[in-house]
Amino acid sequence: MIAFQDYYPDELAHCFGCGRLNEHGHQLKSFWDGEETVARFIPKPYHTAIPGYVNGGVLASLVDCHGTGTAAAAAYRAEHRDLGTLPPHRFVTAALRVDYLRPTPLGPELVIRGRVTSLQGRKVTVAATIQAGEEVTVRGEVVCVEMPDSMRPGAPSLPVPAPPDSPAALSRRSAP
Amino acid sequence: MIAFQDYYPDELAHCFGCGRLNEHGHQLKSFWDGEETVARFIPKPYHTAIPGYVNGGVLASLVDCHGTGTAAAAAYRAEHRDLGTLPPHRFVTAALRVDYLRPTPLGPELVIRGRVTSLQGRKVTVAATIQAGEEVTVRGEVVCVEMPDSMRPGAPSLPVPAPPDSPAALSRRSAP
Numbered sequence: 001m002i003a004f005q006d007y008y009p010d011e012l013a014h015c016f017g018c019g020r021l022n023e024h025g026h027q028l029k030s031f032w033d034g035e036e037t038v039a040r041f042i043p044k045p046y047h048t049a050i051p052g053y054v055n056g057g058v059l060a061s062l063v064d065c066h067g068t069g070t071a072a073a074a075a076y077r078a079e080h081r082d083l084g085t086l087p088p089h090r091f092v093t094a095a096l097r098v099d100y101l102r103p104t105p106l107g108p109e110l111v112i113r114g115r116v117t118s119l120q121g122r123k124v125t126v127a128a129t130i131q132a133g134e135e136v137t138v139r140g141e142v143v144c145v146e147m148p149d150s151m152r153p154g155a156p157s158l159p160v161p162a163p164p165d166s167p168a169a170l171s172r173r174s175a176p
Numbered sequence: 177m178i179a180f181q182d183y184y185p186d187e188l189a190h191c192f193g194c195g196r197l198n199e200h201g202h203q204l205k206s207f208w209d210g211e212e213t214v215a216r217f218i219p220k221p222y223h224t225a226i227p228g229y230v231n232g233g234v235l236a237s238l239v240d241c242h243g244t245g246t247a248a249a250a251a252y253r254a255e256h257r258d259l260g261t262l263p264p265h266r267f268v269t270a271a272l273r274v275d276y277l278r279p280t281p282l283g284p285e286l287v288i289r290g291r292v293t294s295l296q297g298r299k300v301t302v303a304a305t306i307q308a309g310e311e312v313t314v315r316g317e318v319v320c321v322e323m324p325d326s327m328r329p330g331a332p333s334l335p336v337p338a339p340p341d342s343p344a345a346l347s348r349r350s351a352p
Contacts, residue, residue: 012227016234050266055193055201093276096272097271103327
C-alpha cells in the first residue's frame with residue numbers, strides 16, 4: 001500500500017516529520033481507513049521526554065504531518081482525483097493544537113488517526129488522536145492550508161507572504 | 177551561563193527537545209532575560225519542511241520545551257529559590273498551541289522567547305514566540321503542569337493518571 005506522503009513530488013519529500021527522502025526524519029506514512037486516515041509509528045528510544053514516555057514535540061510532529069497528509073488526500077478525494085495526479089496537492093500548517101490527555105508510554109506502536117472536520121477551498125481542518133494500546137493519550141487539531149506557490153522550490157525564497165488563511169493573513173485581512 | 181535545563185536532575189535530562197543527555201535531541205537551552213526567557217537554536221539542514229523552511233514539528237518542539245523550562249524557572253523564582261535547589265521543579269505539557277504566522281526560513285539562528293502569563297499552584301502558562309531575523313514567524317502557548325510523582329523514574333510505570341490540570345483531569349473533575 002502506498003502512503004499519502006509517498007505521492008509527494010521528490011522536491012517536496014524532505015520533511016523532517018514525513019519526508020520519505022529525509023533519512024534523519026520520522027518518515028510518517030498515512031493511509032485511508034474508510035472515512036478516517038491512519039498512520040502507525042514506533043518511536044525510537046531517544047524520542048523520550050521523561051524516561052518511559054514519548055516526547056511531546058515528537059507527538060506534536062506526528063499530529064502535524066498526519067494532518068497535512070490527510071488534508072492533501074482529502075483535497076484529491078474532493079476532486080475525485082487519484083493521489084499523485086497533477087497538479088499535486090501539498091499542505092502546510094497554519095495552526096496546531098495538541099492536548100496531552102495523559103502520558104504516552106514509550107515502547108508500543110502508536111496509532112495516529114485523522115478525520116477531516118472542514119474542507120473549504122485551500123483550507124482543510126483535521127482532528128487527530130494518538131493511541132497507545134487501547135488508550136487515547138493525545139488529541140490534536142491541525143489547520144492546514146495549501147502551500148502557496150511562493151514556497152515551492154525554485155520560487156524566490158524571501159520575502160515570503162504568510163500562507164492564505166494563516167492567522168497573520170487573516171488578521172491582515174480583517175484589519176481596517 | 178547555565179541554562180534552566182542544565183539544572184534538571186540527570187534522570188530527567190533525556191528529553192528529545194531539551195535534555196542535555198540526549199545526544200540525538202535538540203538540546204534546547206533557555207535563560208532568563210529580565211522578565212522574559214530566551215533560547216537560541218540553529219536548526220540542522222534536515223530539520224526542513226518544504227526545502228528552505230523549518231519543519232513545523234521542530235518549531236512546536238522548541239515552543240514546547242522552552243515553555244516547560246520557563247515554567248520550571250518561574251516556579252523557582254516564585255518561591256525565591258535558586259535553580260537547582262531541592263526539591264526540583266520539572267514540568268510537563270498539558271496543552272500546546274502553535275500558530276505558524278509565516279514560513280520560518282531554514283538557516284538563520286532562531287530566537288525563542290517566553291513570558292509567563294499565569295502561574296497558579298502546579299500549573300504555569302507560557303506565551304512564546306519564535307523569531308528569525310527581525311521577523312516573528314511563530315506564536316505559541318504552552319500550558320505546563322508540574323510533573324506528577326507517578327512519572328518520576330522509579331515510580332510504577334503504568335497505569336499513569338492524567339497530570340493534574342490536563343484536559344483529561346479537568347474534564348473528569350467537571351463531570352457529574
